Amino acid sequence: MKKLANNLILCLSLLVFITGCNQLKPPINNKTVFYLNEEAKIDHFKITLNDILEKKEFNSHKPSKGIYLVLEFKIENISNEEQTIDNNSFILDIANDKYLDLNNKSISKLAAKESLMYKVVYDAPLNDNYNINFYSGVVSNNITFITK
Secondary structure (H helix, E strand, O other): OHHHHHHHHHHHHHHHHHHHHHOOOOOOOOOOEEOOOOEEEEOOEEEEEEEEEEEOOEOOEOOOOOEEEEEEEEEEEOOOOOEEEOOOOEEEEEOOEEEEOOOOOOOEEEOOOOEEEEEEEEEEOOOOOOEEEEOOOOHHHOEEEEOO
16 A cells, blocks of 8 residues: 555656646747738748838839739748748738739749848739738748738
């Protein structure tokens, strides 16, 4: 009986210790929606939406859908290896209609620990706000920037 009581006390002590240690871990940030000037961390990148412009002309062309939406992002590679951003990384979503970036037709390489200013341009209908989805390449890690 004494052995059973000692084992029970040992098990309860271990359970309390494990529970206490688990609470010391920092909370996991599952935030997936970001706004102007908010820094997002996703995979190998830190991304900040720095500027939002609505233009009636871009590179001497008029928009066919309403306006040119021009967004400027600061993208930092926080990994120790070169990373790439391509023109399908940022996709504008308005009421489930998808719009591709008109400004970037190729892949941008970003060296380890480097950053760049990345401008995306969309020919889009005028709207009160816009959702820009960033696709990192890992399906479950996509994030959204919302303009207001």
